Amino acid sequence: MKKLWLDIGNTRLKYWVTQNNHVIEHDAELHLQSPADLLLGLIQHFKRLNLQQVGISSVQDLKNNERIQKILQLLDVPVTFARVHAEFAGLKCGYDVTQQLGIDRWLQVLAVVDDPQQHYCVISCGTALTIDLADGLQHLGGYILPNLYLQRDSLIQNTKGIKIPDAAFDQLTPGRNTIDAVHHGILLGLLSTIEKVLDQYPQKLVLTGGDAPLFAKFLQKYSPTIEPDLLLQGLKRYIDTDTQH
Structure with a gap:
């Protein structure tokens, strides 16, 4: 089962393709403040991979994320945007306003805490x-x-x-x-x-x-x-x- 994982940061778009939990392809590129345009240039390549699922972490604003989501719909597979929760998998957010914590920071902490x-x-x-x-x-x-x-x-x-x-x-x-x-x-x-x-x-x-x-x-x-x-x-x-x- 192939999955695409997208990390869209402030300056870079980074992606991994995994198959049976093994990374089989990865890359990172500067998106020059236009991650949707960069993603549009990659979408044909992603189509050829026969993906089954997409997971995405994006620090972009609502407008950019909506554009990104529309482009990913071209893959015709389930797409999940990660978001910060007050509590998720037992991890409790320490921010007074949950939505103000960057999703990248939240996921990095989520990856580590287990004890x-x-x-x-x-x-x-x-x-x-x-x-x-x-x-x-x-x-x-x-x-x-x-x-x-x-x-x-x-x-x-x-x-x-x-x-x-x-x-x-x-x-x-x-x-x-x-x-x-x-x-x-x-x-x-x-x-x-x-x-x-x-x-x-x-x-x-x-x-x-x-x-x-x-x-x-x-x-x-x-x-x-x-x-x-x-x-x-x-x-x-x-x-x-x-x-x-």
């Missing part, structure tokens, strides 16, 4: 760096920060005379030139925030997103686990649980 006695910290290192805390099956809320590159770009745009080329965020030593000072300072700031959170709320640390290996390198004392496809895991759990009801 009522465990404390969790789920960090997504994507376009934004998000930190979500859970006490067993109770989501506690979290934090959202600009990621490494957003912070650097903001500094470049707002500081005259500083031209920062691409460089690796891989050291915490004091910078001995402007380029290193910027990169090392931004990385130090984000790591310090994460460590502050973890020291206040000791718990199991799970990292996901493109920069997860970089942050894991500097957070070894917290024994981090890296889960590259955490959102996919959460989306699959969501769909599997939803179809049982």
Whole structure:
């Protein structure tokens, strides 16, 4: 049984095709603020796969999601949009207004929590760096920060005379030139925030997103686990649980 899993974020469209729970195809592309147009370009390819089901996580607004849904109807298979619930599969949302929590964050937490006695910290290192805390099956809320590159770009745009080329965020030593000072300072700031959170709320640390290996390198004392496809895991759990009801 083939299934399509779509993760439509703020800047990228990522998809997986699974057959009998094994990923047989995956890809990610920038959607340039028009995910529906990108999806329309992929729909013929998806038609040829003879899919049986589509599960989707989308952080887009209502108008974009309606366009996306119309395009997916061309596949003539069941399509399920994941949404945040006050409680789902035992997991309770920590937000005062449930709909304000991003579906990506909700699914990543849903993928991880399985022990009522465990404390969790789920960090997504994507376009934004998000930190979500859970006490067993109770989501506690979290934090959202600009990621490494957003912070650097903001500094470049707002500081005259500083031209920062691409460089690796891989050291915490004091910078001995402007380029290193910027990169090392931004990385130090984000790591310090994460460590502050973890020291206040000791718990199991799970990292996901493109920069997860970089942050894991500097957070070894917290024994981090890296889960590259955490959102996919959460989306699959969501769909599997939803179809049982």
